[in-house]
Each structure stands twice: as structure tokens, then as C-alpha cells.
Amino acid sequence: MSEVTAIGRPRKFEEQTVLAAVMDIFWEKGFEGTAMSDLVEATGLQKGSLYGAFGDKRTLYLKALAFYDETEVALAVDLLSGKCGGYELEAPDAGYLRIAALLQAVIDAVSVKGDRRGCLLCNAAVDQAPLDSATERSVTASLECMEEAFLEAVRAIPDFVASVSEGRRTARHLLSVYFGMRVLAKSGAPVAIMDDAKSGALKGLHPL
Amino acid sequence: MSEVTAIGRPRKFEEQTVLAAVMDIFWEKGFEGTAMSDLVEATGLQKGSLYGAFGDKRTLYLKALAFYDETEVALAVDLLSGKCGGYELEAPDAGYLRIAALLQAVIDAVSVKGDRRGCLLCNAAVDQAPLDSATERSVTASLECMEEAFLEAVRAIPDFVASVSEGRRTARHLLSVYFGMRVLAKSGAPVAIMDDAKSGALKGLHPL
DNA sequence: TGTTTTTTTGACTGATCGGTCACAAATTAT
DNA sequence: ATAATTTGTGACCGATCAGTCAAAAAAACA
Known part of the structure; x- marks a missing residue:
């Protein structure tokens, strides 16, 4: 993993x-909207x-995307697949609760934390994916x-009678x-709209 | 509307x-990704x-958004509210068919026309709305x-027993x-994924 | 104490950015 | 004609862009 002694x-x-x-900066400003000087300011490092250490701007962006995948996406995935605590994971409707919790987290990001950055993955999909194959x-x-x-999570919904x-x-x-709600969140949509989008989606999951 | 004689x-x-x-250019490249030189090339007009005629870049962007609203959004709205022909609007399940047609149009834009630009409204929501109040x-x-x-359209679904x-x-x-599918389309997702997103959404509309 | 290796630093580069401007061109009004 | 008014043109502006580089600094070696 790490060298005990590093020369230089x-x-x-x-x-x-x-x-x-x-x-964080790419998340907030996007690829084109971020200048290297923004990154210099945010990191405290000099441009050189x-x-x-990381290569050019594009490489840096890709590494930021990978970091997002390892942190934020991993959190969402863990929540959905029941690998993290705090959401009554043993309840009979565990799958339903996990999905509800994730969608609620999207709403809370805006309404509680005031976070308008949305989802870096969604942002990257919209403004860079069509222009850059990496x-x-x-x-x-x-x-x-x-x-x-x-x-x-869907498979962890009991009585969800469904084929593969x-x-x-x-x-x-x-x-x-999920991504639609991310878009609505960035557009500044009121919480009521996202609440409806969430409960509308959840409605179809409850055959009870 | 227009002056008969214009001086100058x-x-x-x-x-x-x-x-x-x-x-078209803002749609394809986004606000930051578009240079005035791109617009000069696309329009055939000179920068001056x-x-x-239109003001600075930001104003031009807002006018392009307004134009999108008057054309593309209006098309989608007309389709959903049954004000345009071609979709068996008199059928008993007209509302359902209109919604299905709109979601299918999102898929066709990619699979038939190869259009990866997505929806300008969605793009603007993601990369400019949080940064610019206009x-x-x-x-x-x-x-x-x-x-x-x-x-x-939802209200035009017969037998859709639902409160207001x-x-x-x-x-x-x-x-x-709808916006989620737009994001998936821009990410390069295969048609199968969007098909499933569409039919998953439609499933909840058919209490038949 | 040097030598070697790596990182830090900030000045520097050419290109491009959004935006402006003076002047030529094209039209109406007199 | 000629004056008045508006549009088209392209050179021009300072600022900023992504990216480079040589030299200083800090460490491990000899």
C-alpha cells in the first residue's frame, strides 16, 4: 500500500x-464552469x-468522478442493499424502507442541508458524458x-410478487x-413536488 | 406586431x-461549453x-431557453394535453396513450434519431439553474x-380512480x-434501460 | 558534506474568452 | 442628392483560460 521510506x-x-x-468544486460548478484557479484556491495547492500529482484538468475530473463513486455512490448503494445501519433493516418491509430512505435523502439534501449541488453523477451524465467517452x-x-x-432493494420487498x-x-x-428528482432538486423545485415524486414512485411498490 | 416600414x-x-x-448550440454544448465563436459559426452572423440584436451571452441563453419553451416544450405539452393529432386521442385510454407516447419519444430521440442532446430544459436545470436566478x-x-x-393527461385516464x-x-x-429518462439518455444508457423505466412508470397507471 | 530525487512555487506562455468599437454599408426621409 | 438611422463587419481589448517550466526547497542517500 504505502512505501515506508520515500525518497525525495x-x-x-x-x-x-x-x-x-x-x-466538491466540480460538483458545484461542473467541468466547464470550473477553472484551474478554482481548484488551486480550493485545494491550497499550486497549479504545478x-x-x-494528478495530470490535466480532464484527468482530474475523471479522478473526482471515481472518488464520488467510491464515497457518495457507495453510500447510496450500501443504503439500498442494506449494508449500513440505521434504517430498520430487519423489518419485514426492509426493501421498501431502504428505497424510501434513499429518495427521502434526496429531498433532505435540499430541504435540510440546502444543498443545491444535486448528484455529481447526474451532473456528469448531463453535461460531459455525451462529449467525452471516458x-x-x-x-x-x-x-x-x-x-x-x-x-x-426491490427483491427485499416481501410480497412483491414479481417475475425476475x-x-x-x-x-x-x-x-x-431518482435522477429525475435530482434534476428537480437542482431546478429549485419546492419540496412538495419532490415529495409527490417520491410517494408516487413508492405507491407502486406497495402491493399490500 | 411588425412595422411596415423600418428606418435604417x-x-x-x-x-x-x-x-x-x-x-441548438446551447442545447448541445451547454452554457459554459458554448463560446461566442461557436454561435458566430452556427448563425452566420458576426459577433457584433x-x-x-440579442444582448450578451447570458441574455442570449435565456432567449434560447424561451425559444425552447415555445417550441419543444410546447410540443410535449400539446401531446400530453391532447391538442395535437396522431395519437388516437379519441381512444378510451387516451391519457395513458399520450403519456406512453411522450416517454417513447424520449427513447426514440436516442434510438431512432441518435440525438444525445437530451432536453435543454433538463440541461439548464442541472448546470445553470443553481447558479443563475433568471x-x-x-x-x-x-x-x-x-x-x-x-x-x-393523468386526468384523461378513464377508470383511474384517484383523488385530486x-x-x-x-x-x-x-x-x-421523464427527466430521469432524459438523464439516462444523455449518459448513453442502452435502450433497454429506458424501455424498462418507461414501462415501469406506465404500469402504475393501469388499474385495469 | 555533497548528490540525488521528488515536490513546491510562481512566473510565464500562447490561445481563447466575452465584449466593445469605429467605420462601412444599406436603407428611409427630406 | 444628402441627411438620418440602423445594421454588418472585423479588428481590437483586457481578462482569463489550460498548461509549462526552471529554479528553490526538502527529504533520503553517499
Whole structure:
């Protein structure tokens, strides 16, 4: 993992910390909207150090996307697939609750935390994926993770009488609702709209 | 509407034509990703003419958004509210068919026409609405139009036993699915995923 | 104490950015 | 004609863009 002794002048920064700061800026401003000077300011590093350690702007963006996948996407996936605590995971309607919790988290990000940045994955899909194939690949991979996690949650809904293909269909439908809500959130839509989008989606999951 | 005689040198361009070209570029590249030189190339006008006729880049963007609202959004709204022909509007399940047709149109834009630009409204919501209040207002207004149109379609579903508030909820849920599918389309998602998102959403509309 | 290796630093580059402007061109009004 | 008014044109502006580089600094070696 790490060299015990490293020759040469040691780095003054933690790679993960810098990447987190870089991700934040790209998240807030997008790829084109972010200048290298923004990253210099946010990271406290000089331009030369950034280029030396991470490569050019595009590479940095891709690494920020990967970091997002490892942190934020992983959190959502863990929530959906029941690998993290706090959501009554043992309840009989665990799958339903997990999906409800994720959609509620999208709403809370806006209404509680005032976070208008939305989802970096969604942002990247909209403004960079069609223009850059490496970004497209990264986004696609993260989307597949989320789809599988939704599928896992759907399958954890007892009495959800559904064929295998219907489970997949439902997962993809929920994926779509999730990103739609992210878009609505960024547009400044009132909480009531997102609440309805959420409960409208959940309604179809309750055959009880 | 128009002056019969206009003093001074007459314009060589049609305002609507130029606006359509401008909209196309912003649609494809986004606000930050579009340079004035791109617009000069696309419109055939010189920079000075563009500034003289439409104002600065931001104003031009807002006018392109308004143009999108008057053309593309209006088409979707007309389709949903049954004001345009071609979709068996007299059938007993007219509302259902209209919604299905709109979601299918999102898929066809990608699979038939190879159009990866998505929806300018969605793009604007994601990358400009949080940063510019005028853009946010424009996006919000268009979103409200679409919500009302979805609501009209939902209410045109016979046997859709639902309270008033449930109709609204369903409309907002569909709005969310619609934008989610737009995001998936831009991410390069295969048609199968969007098909499932669509049919998953439609399933909840068929209490038959 | 040097030598070597790596990182930090900030000045520097050419290109491009959004935006302006003076002047030529085209039309109506007199 | 000629004056008045508007539009088209392209050179021009300072600012900022992404990216580079040589030299200083900080560490491990010898």
C-alpha cells in the first residue's frame, strides 16, 4: 500500500483530501464552469503541484468522478442493499424502507442541508458524458452499480410478487425517478413536488 | 406586431431562425461549453450583430431557453394535453396513450434519431439553474407547464380512480420519470434501460 | 558534506474568452 | 442628392483560460 521510506521531498498534502476538495468544486460548478484557479484556491495547492500529482484538468475530473463513486455512490448503494445501519433493516418491509430512505435523502439534501449541488453523477451524465467517452464510461459504470442496488432493494420487498424481469424493470424505473428528482432538486423545485415524486414512485411498490 | 416600414439598414437575418441555431448550440454544448465563436459559426452572423440584436451571452441563453419553451416544450405539452393529432386521442385510454407516447419519444430521440442532446430544459436545470436566478425562473416556469400537462393527461385516464391530490402526485411522479429518462439518455444508457423505466412508470397507471 | 530525487512555487506562455468599437454599408426621409 | 438611422463587419481589448517550466526547497542517500 504505502512505501515506508520515500525518497525525495515529501508531499505536503493527502491525496484523498485534495481529491475530495476537487470533487466538491466540480460538483458545484461542473467541468466547464470550473477553472484551474478554482481548484488551486480550493485545494491550497499550486497549479504545478496539481498537474504533477494528478495530470490535466480532464484527468482530474475523471479522478473526482471515481472518488464520488467510491464515497457518495457507495453510500447510496450500501443504503439500498442494506449494508449500513440505521434504517430498520430487519423489518419485514426492509426493501421498501431502504428505497424510501434513499429518495427521502434526496429531498433532505435540499430541504435540510440546502444543498443545491444535486448528484455529481447526474451532473456528469448531463453535461460531459455525451462529449467525452471516458466520462461516459465512468458514469455508466456508476449507474450500473446503482441499478443493481435498486434491484437488490426491490427483491427485499416481501410480497412483491414479481417475475425476475419485472424486478429489473422496477429497479430501472426507480433509477429514473431518482435522477429525475435530482434534476428537480437542482431546478429549485419546492419540496412538495419532490415529495409527490417520491410517494408516487413508492405507491407502486406497495402491493399490500 | 411588425412595422411596415423600418428606418435604417434592414436586417439580413430572421430573428427566429438565428434563435433556433443558437438554441441548438446551447442545447448541445451547454452554457459554459458554448463560446461566442461557436454561435458566430452556427448563425452566420458576426459577433457584433449578435450582441446588437440579442444582448450578451447570458441574455442570449435565456432567449434560447424561451425559444425552447415555445417550441419543444410546447410540443410535449400539446401531446400530453391532447391538442395535437396522431395519437388516437379519441381512444378510451387516451391519457395513458399520450403519456406512453411522450416517454417513447424520449427513447426514440436516442434510438431512432441518435440525438444525445437530451432536453435543454433538463440541461439548464442541472448546470445553470443553481447558479443563475433568471435561468432558474425560466426553468421553473417550463417545468410547471409540463407538470400541468402531465396532470391533464393523468386526468384523461378513464377508470383511474384517484383523488385530486393523487392525480397531482402521479403527475409529479411522471415528471420525475421523464427527466430521469432524459438523464439516462444523455449518459448513453442502452435502450433497454429506458424501455424498462418507461414501462415501469406506465404500469402504475393501469388499474385495469 | 555533497548528490540525488521528488515536490513546491510562481512566473510565464500562447490561445481563447466575452465584449466593445469605429467605420462601412444599406436603407428611409427630406 | 444628402441627411438620418440602423445594421454588418472585423479588428481590437483586457481578462482569463489550460498548461509549462526552471529554479528553490526538502527529504533520503553517499
